[in-house]
Amino acid sequence: MSKQITIPFGPQHPVLPEPLHLDLVLEDEKVVDVIPTIGYVHRGLEKLVEKREYTEYVFIAERICGICSFIHSQAYVQGIEQIMGLEIPERAQYLRTIWSEYSRLHSHLLWLGCFADSMGFESVFMNSWRLREHILNDLEATTGGRVIQGVCKVAGVRRDITPEKLDEMVKGLRGIEHELQDLTNVFLHDSSIQHRLKGIGVLKKEDAYQLGAVGPTARGSGVAIDIRETGYAAFGKINFRPVVEHDGDCYARCAIRAKEMFTSIDIIEQCAKKIPDGPVDMKVTGAPDGEYFSRAEQPRGEVIHYIKGNGKKNLLRHRVRTPTFTNIPPLITLLKGCDLADVPVIVLTIDPCIGCAER
């Protein structure tokens, strides 16, 4: 047996925008064990339910993450509405679906750019972020915010989108679709990228399921978990199929995100066609008394907001299980047996969001 050495990876590393530390135990160039450490920027946001009323707390829930902020607020208010038995207007459900798919598009394009940049593929990086600007502009035009939308509230949404604007949004997305196709074609068919990703960091289907992997990390290994299939918001009225790959390697996880962008565009178009007229919010009285696990599908996978109230304005507990948090154990399995040089690429293929994990 070769001599084992331990080298630190992170918390400051060129491919990591946020602090994650891995102790990599190596034999020669092979990783034989991994000890992850987080907790550098734990904020304790969940504790603020004791100081903020449940209606105000939406703004804090939304600030758990700066990428999938809208879906955090959506999952939170969904939980409150379930406990209080509120049937919110159908138009609000469709609007939430549209904005959550815009969030997915912007997150996947952000990730695609960062991932390309980490491999030195600067043109893909710049084109991804150029296309992402189109998504962010639509988000800003319809919600007022590019990163934090602030548009979700208990029992509805704060803003409506006019039919003309919806048409314009769909046309705009169809307009950039061929550019997205060109971008993903380069990404998925370029020989150097394939060489870098195929057969690297393989997560078997059984391991992905048993280790609790979610999102593209699970679906890339053939585990077809997509919480949108439960039909929350307007997803129950939309035809779509989760994108699933079976190879379980870095390439499969990347292909999932690339293909999911086109699914999101289809969902938005269907919503624009089916959205009914009507109000976008309703009056709320009282306070939640009960508990609920509210689930939603974020760009990185299933998020769970556990909410417990006792009929008072301040909740007893709000606990968020984010996708990155549950994707840490699969990451350990992914890294065991890989070459040291592949560690940065493998880490990025789970699209880690430490801001979420450290909520």
Place this chain on the structure above:
Amino acid sequence: MMEPQTILPIGVGDVVPKAEQAKRDGKRLVQIGCTKIGDDFEIIYVYDKDYQLTSYRITVKQADEIPSISSVYFGAFVYENEIHDLYGIHVTGINIDFKGTFYKTTIKHPFSVTIVKEDDSCQNK
């Protein structure tokens, strides 16, 4: 409206057998979470299969020890270390035990303390 959810109360001694049963039934571990209610701590274990949640709740005191299910579900260590660091509840037999260093917090076991809502002068202006 979405599906109704029930959380079944169990004893501390049933935690590992229920986890083993869940694994045999082909369920995945979704999360373990803790809530402080008065002097008690409620810990909920949530499993999922085909989008159907199965949840078990144990109620313990801070001084109590609870067994780890990381020997059944490897990924449980992140939740169990979190419960230890935020609530101060000792979990025995964790496969990767950070011994209180999973989160670096200014206040020891910060979620075991209840904040009393104080008058916020900014809000009242």
